[in-house]
Amino acid sequence: MSAPTPPAAPQDPQFSPPQGQPEPGGAPAPAAPAAPAxxxxxxxxxxxxxxxxxxxxxxxxxxxxxxxSPVRAEVGDCVKVTGSENNPDVETKGCDDKDANYKVLKVVENTFDVNACKVGEAALAQEWDADKFVLCLDPVKK
CATH class of the missing domain: 1.20.5 (Single alpha-helices involved in coiled-coils or other helix-helix interfaces)
Structure with missing residues (x-):
């Protein structure tokens, strides 16, 4: 024996359920999408x-x-300079170290102008980030 089918809901708007609520005997309304987590x-x-x-x-x-990074030597420091003229390698050394070959006579800030050193002094332009400077060097006498 089969159960009788319930009569269809009237189409009259006054008898329809409020919006967002399921119709009696109907499937439940789908859940609202969750807000982004x-x-x-x-x-x-x-x-x-x-x-x-x-x-x-x-x-x-x-x-x-x-x-x-370039050596940030100060006046009076001794350094070891090796490598080519275009790509020198500079290390700070003690002035009594046998590897030290130059002594820093002057540091000229904010320039690459190697002519800022006196005639006869070796000049080494250095740059470290935005800091640029020239080391004026004198050979260490051994």
Missing amino acids: KESKLKKVLGVVVLIVIAVVVKLGIGYVFDD
Whole structure:
């Protein structure tokens, strides 16, 4: 024996259920889509922050890791200069060190002008980020 089918709901608007509520005997209304989770926005922001931090560390730290930054010697310091004229390698040394071959006589700031040194002095232009300077050098007498 089969159950009788309920009569169809009247089409009169006054008998229809309020909007958002299921019709009696009908299927339940689908759930409203959930709002985007705040966690996903937070993850995106944190991801961007992490990338920025990594970029800054790479930019500032790579010179220290590979030790290719110029020597920031002061007047009176002794240095060991090796390599070619276009790509010198400079290390700070003690003036009594047998490897020291130049003594810094003068540091000229904010220039690459090697003519800022006196005639007879060796000149070495250096740049470190935005800092540029010339070391005026005199050979160490041994």
